[in-house]
Amino acid sequence: MDNCIFCKIAAKQIPSTIVYEDDDLLAFKDINPAAPVHLLLIPKRHVATLSDCDDSHVDLLGKLLRLAPRLAAEFGCAVSMDADGVPSGGFKTLINSGPDGGQEVYHLHLHMYGGPRPWRNQH
Numbered sequence: 454m455d456n457c458i459f460c461k462i463a464a465k466q467i468p469s470t471i472v473y474e475d476d477d478l479l480a481f482k483d484i485n486p487a488a489p490v491h492l493l494l495i496p497k498r499h500v501a502t503l504s505d506c507d508d509s510h511v512d513l514l515g516k517l518l519r520l521a522p523r524l525a526a527e528f529g530c531a532v533s534m535d536a537d538g539v540p541s542g543g544f545k546t547l548i549n550s551g552p553d554g555g556q557e558v559y560h561l562h563l564h565m566y567g568g569p570r571p572w573r574n575q576h
């Protein structure tokens with residue numbers, strides 16, 4: 454997509470801090486982080502919204518969701534349990550879809566927020 458900022462990031466036409474890349478996916482730091490760790494995980498191929506996904510996207514969506522806990526672990530945000538079963542750490546994943554869903558960039562992306570709280574208000 455010619456005018457898509459995340460396609461341009463995926464094509465390395467505009468700079469970003471890339472933290473993961475494979476044939477299908479890219480992950481980079483959000484330019485305006487709402488938490489100590491705030492990554493955006495995207496498919497390299499343009500998909501505008503989650504509403505544009507059908508059965509042909511199941512594999513891609515699985516890979517996208519699977520990447521979140523891998524990067525959470527890498528960035529020190531994995532959920533862990535102590536010996537008494539008390540959890541600590543953790544992260545939030547979010548996909549905004551459409552105007553009512555608060556989507557601003559129309560290239561499918563999964564937000565991954567983590568790190569010690571407090572985070573910015575609405576998150």
Ligand code: 5GP
Pocket residue numbers: 458469470481482483484485486493548549555556557558559
């Ligand atoms: P949305 O509201 O669409 O779910 O989230 C879009 C996110 O993309 C926002 O958190 C915003 O800070 C981030 N963003 C917008 N433009 C850029 C950019 O050029 N580079 C990076 N790294 N993040 C961006």
Ligand code: ZN
Pocket residue numbers: 454457458459460461498499500559560
């Ligand atoms: Zn795009």
